[in-house]
Amino acid sequence: MTDTTPLAPAAVPAPGAAPAPAGGLDFESWTCPAPLRDTPNVVMGHGGGGAMSGELVDHLFLPAYGAAAAAELGDSAVLDVPAGARLAFSTDSFVVKPMFFPGGCIGDLAVNGTVNDLAMSGAVPLFLSTAYILQEGTSLAALDRIAQAVGAAARAAGVRLVTGDTKVVDSAGGDGVYVNTSGIGAVPEGVDIGPRRARPGDAVLVSGDIGVHGVAVLSCREGLEFGTTVESDTAALHGLVADMVATGADLHVLRDPTRGGVSASLNEIARASGVGVELVERDLPVPETVRDACSMLGLDPLQVANEGKLVAVVPGQDAEEVLAAMRAHPLGAGARQIGTCTAEHPGTVVALTGLGGTRVVGLPIGEQLPRIC
Amino acid sequence: MTDTTPLAPAAVPAPGAAPAPAGGLDFESWTCPAPLRDTPNVVMGHGGGGAMSGELVDHLFLPAYGAAAAAELGDSAVLDVPAGARLAFSTDSFVVKPMFFPGGCIGDLAVNGTVNDLAMSGAVPLFLSTAYILQEGTSLAALDRIAQAVGAAARAAGVRLVTGDTKVVDSAGGDGVYVNTSGIGAVPEGVDIGPRRARPGDAVLVSGDIGVHGVAVLSCREGLEFGTTVESDTAALHGLVADMVATGADLHVLRDPTRGGVSASLNEIARASGVGVELVERDLPVPETVRDACSMLGLDPLQVANEGKLVAVVPGQDAEEVLAAMRAHPLGAGARQIGTCTAEHPGTVVALTGLGGTRVVGLPIGEQLPRIC
Incomplete structure (x- = not known):
């Protein structure tokens, strides 16, 4: 699905407003959204590209991403970029174990990690993709917690989540949730930051x-x-x-x-x-x-x-x-x-x-x- | 690492020049590049971000990608884009099992899949990222075969591989190789292709x-x-x-x-x-x-x-x-x-x-x- 997304993120909060940590691991109070209620866990069908994949996007990812999400998280997004911009482009897969740890989880880590890779070339991060590889049997409650952390971190960083993908692997493969984020940022004019530029005396x-x-x-x-x-x-x-x-x-x-x-x-x-x-x-x-x-x-x-x-x-x-x-x-x-x-x-x-x-x-x-x- | 990459891919072969299929699964004739010879298989250290990660990039991925690769496959790449372009942005993770199948493998599939997602919005695909999640113990020969297929498909499609990432998961997690590709393309002026535009009579x-x-x-x-x-x-x-x-x-x-x-x-x-x-x-x-x-x-x-x-x-x-x-x-x-x-x-x-x-x-x-x- 294509989706035209305005360049400027809707809201950029005060610098340093870090996303809320994932907190405890009590998922019992979590209520599964009605359309997903047939199973409390990830099943192979969630990665099949059919109705179940769509339900996961509509009822779990989009609500979790909130204002950070493009209207549709389709296969591809069409973006307007500033005239003559130099773009920074970065990718990172996250496989941290455990997925939840003191101070964060794989979700905010995945957003912040790619935002930071872009920032290290001096770029203003603008757009992120999120691609999940889910192990069959992972609880939807845990996935929702991760997606909430992705959304909160993206809103805090002022980046838009514009395109995504979900695959499911059977229990023999994968363990839990892997998240890839790729990102696009705009490098301001005159900024030239790179690992070859260190000089004696620096x-x-x-x-x-x-x-x-x-x-x-x-x-x-x-x-x-x-x-x-x-x-x-x-x-x-x-x-x-x-x-x-x-x-x-x-x-x-x-x-x-x-x-x-x-x-x-x-x-x-x-x-x-x-x-x-x-x-x-x-x-x-x-x-x-x-x-x-x-x-x-x-x-x-x-x-x-x-x-x-x-x-x-x-x-x-x-x-x-x-x-x-x-x-x-x-x-x-x-x-x-x-x-x-x-x-x-x-x-x-x-x-x-x-x-x-x-x-x-x-x-x-x-x-x-x-x-x- | 940042890397300034010229916009136009070096060589665009004739349309339809599909990448060579992965062929048979006989890896015995494969010679491990000298700097990687300590182990014929993927070990956790290949995903550690240190010397072994660098060796994998320098001696396996870069040679396999050949002319399609940016000079360095760093954490982020800086790209020049045409003035006022609309960009298409897409991501896809590939978990196909088995990794090698008649007519192709996970490597060319990963390149073609993201190239096609971009093309479906009418975009000319320009830049791709590749992010690997490797299971500890996967043979480097198999990984090399996959990377060769990634390189061949990218060269055939005329896209540049500009940034990448490698993670390794222990044997309990993952099974073989997962590949995420994300891509950026330029949408030609006047092209407006999207799933909402079908009309009766079409x-x-x-x-x-x-x-x-x-x-x-x-x-x-x-x-x-x-x-x-x-x-x-x-x-x-x-x-x-x-x-x-x-x-x-x-x-x-x-x-x-x-x-x-x-x-x-x-x-x-x-x-x-x-x-x-x-x-x-x-x-x-x-x-x-x-x-x-x-x-x-x-x-x-x-x-x-x-x-x-x-x-x-x-x-x-x-x-x-x-x-x-x-x-x-x-x-x-x-x-x-x-x-x-x-x-x-x-x-x-x-x-x-x-x-x-x-x-x-x-x-x-x-x-x-x-x-x-």
Whole structure:
């Protein structure tokens, strides 16, 4: 179905208005919409492209998405884009396990993740697609909770959900719900942000505490307790990026350090730009709970995933101004400089340790924490 | 990673140049690229966002995609779009089982499926994303075969693969490979094709034999034999659509009748436009093998999926001209009129049977053939 969608999202809430977390897992109070009542669970027919697929869209996805949804979530949408715009285009599949975790769920994670990938090229996120792969037998109550989180996160981020797809796999395949989101954003004129633009002398900034998302998911997956509950930091960062762009500083690189953590992002930047990166370990904002969990499990907080943080590489002389803009935004309140780019050891990231030594911060090989997004 | 990609795909082959089918399943002759040789199979680390993820992109996906790939398949791509263009945006996840079937595999299916969704709004497909969910233990040889098919189909269709994602799920989740493709196309000025535009008096056309893809997948999944091997019709239809648009006829609706078959597409059109549809059963192009398979299994060929066919609704007076354009294209050689739109019984599709009676062609409820795409 085609659908012409106005360019500007209807309502853009205040920056930092994060979607409500998924909350508890008590689905008993959930009332199945009448047309879906034949079964409380996903069955193969929901993925068949017939009447049941249509009912799922009409009575579950569209109500959950609310104002964020295009009138119809058809096979394809026709969009008007601004004349001469450069577009950012991004895709991400989410397989996080468990699907619900402290501070969020796979639904808001999927929206925020793609919004952030777009934002890291300086783009204003505009349109998102959502494609679900559902395991037969998944409860519709859980699916509805996820779809509600998708809708809330999209409304909070001011993006329109314009097209979608639903497939169902039998119980032998899949486990629960996988969500793919793809997104389109508009890159403002004059903005040129990319991993090759880091230069010696640039400052390396981070927007706040690191390692939180990975520890949050791990703690509830493995039944580990680290004193206090660690909540995922999942959030949409394009508002923060817009405030940074508005300073007029020449932002060189932005990355959201998800899988592989800050370490993977900085190694990628160092290699792409041919610069060295020198971190100061004592300047890394690692919350105590994350530090405790990492030392208990033998993890490096630099390699643990974040879902609501960004790393920025900016010219040294602009660092203070950009930091001030970041700190004025709710999602950048804890922003600080954590290192600098150097002409030495190009392609390598090192950290100055508390003992006055230097260690190499390697690119993670595989993963420390599988399925955290 | 951002990547600026020129708008026009490098090379657009002759229309109808379908990607090579996946062929046999003998992976023994496959040589694993040296940097991937530590394991012949997918492991969790390939989805971790670290060095192993990068190796998979550099040594498997990029070589397989060849000229269709952007220089880097990063988290997001920056694209230049024509001034004032209307864009079509579409997403589809593919979970077909088995992944390899006569005439194709999940890889070319995923490219052609999204290309076709874009083409059905009259758009010229330009850019595609590919997002893989891999089950731990899947052989890299099979993944490479799929990626090769993705690359070949993208090159044949003249679309660029500009951004991507890879996740790995443990053996308990997923079975094999799931592929999501999302796509962006440009809708030519003056083209307005949509499911609400059917009018009484319009002709209903189909581009060729129906029911072929569903029967092809089913036959190899269930080990059924229907005399001759039925090969999937998977193909990219945008070249055929371009030729139809070039006639200057006011094309009202185009649909590719995938899941739910011709029946689901026509029911959707009838409801969205508020018209009746009257098919003539003896005019339906159902190949003998499909007819035999359907009668053996109790399936209605109108409800069986196609992946390389389209249904068109055009003004009655333009039908002959559009049919002539379709027949001149390799993918429309078997085009014919199968029915008309009526003012009677709005929202309902009926078929005039060979015995002179009329039957209602209902919207399929769930699915006859799960996981055929």
